[in-house]
Amino acid sequence: xxxxxxxxxxxxxxxxxxxxxxxxxxxxxxxxxxxxxxxxxxxxxxxxxxxxxxxxxxxxxxxxxxxxxxxxxxxxxxxxxxxxxxxxxxxxxxxxxxxxxxxxxxxxxxxxxxxxxxxxxxxxxxxxxxxxxxxxxxxxxxxxxxxxxxxxxxxxxxxxxxxxxxxxxxxxxxxxxxxxxxxxxxxx
Numbered sequence: 533x534x535x536x537x538x539x540x541x542x543x544x545x546x547x548x549x550x551x552x553x554x555x556x557x558x559x560x561x562x563x564x565x566x567x568x569x570x571x572x573x574x575x576x577x578x579x580x581x582x583x584x585x586x587x588x589x590x591x592x593x594x595x596x597x598x599x600x601x602x603x604x605x606x607x608x609x610x611x612x613x614x615x616x617x618x619x620x621x622x623x624x625x626x627x628x629x630x631x632x633x634x635x636x637x638x639x640x641x642x643x644x645x646x647x648x649x650x651x652x653x654x655x656x657x658x659x660x661x662x663x664x665x666x667x668x669x670x671x672x673x674x675x676x677x678x679x680x681x682x683x684x685x686x687x688x689x690x691x692x693x694x695x696x697x698x699x700x701x702x703x704x705x706x707x708x709x710x711x712x713x714x715x716x717x718x719x720x
Contacts, residue, residue: 552590552600554580559597560641563648568594598650601641602657609634610661622666622682623713629706635690636702646691659683682713 558579562571571594577587591597612634620627635642645654662683667675686709693705700708 548586548590551580551582551586554582555587555590556597556601559594560644563644563650567648568650595653598645598653599657602653605638605641606657606661610665613665622662622679623710625706625710628709629702631686632690632693632705633702636698639694642690643694646694651687651691655684655687658687662686685709685712 555576558576559571562575562579573584573587573594576594576597577584580587591600613630616630618627618630622628642654645651659680662679663676667679671679689705689709693700
């Protein structure tokens with residue numbers, strides 16, 4: 533669009549972390565009440581106490597608010613695991629304990645995604661993380677499909693655990709999942 537009113541991306545104001553946080557928090561609160569399709573930008577900006585201009589300076593869609601936060605969660609998680617310098621398999625109890633333990637810290641956000649029918653965003657990010665971390669580049673086709681299946685099972689196991697209000701301890705969950713994958717531990 534060639535209009536004197538068009539905003540050049542270079543002129544666009546940089547994202548404001550505090551405004552982004554207000555918008556994220558408002559969106560999560562609204563998602564607890566209604567589906568994203570029923571949430572308007574006006575709903576978000578009013579709840580967040582920010583202007584529509586602030587919203588559009590920071591996000592181009594409602595879904596972007598959620599995916600950006602998931603990107604941040606998984607970036608931080610990758611850093612967390614790299615600092616741990618983990619050398620074992622993703623199927624082993626120590627890894628699974630750290631994994632579930634980390635995500636408990638984001639339980640409210642993740643559970644809101646699950647309950648609002650937007651768990652597919654979490655599954656995509658989880659799968660991308662597992663594939664990038666344990667199968668960077670090109671990997672053996674068997675390993676590729678094992679990791680794809682593992683991503684889905686971790687997602688479903690986490691969702692089921694949350695649905696049961698985390699009745700099993702973190703240690704129990706790590707042991708349960710590693711037992712399920714005992715046979716494949718030595719292959720990944």
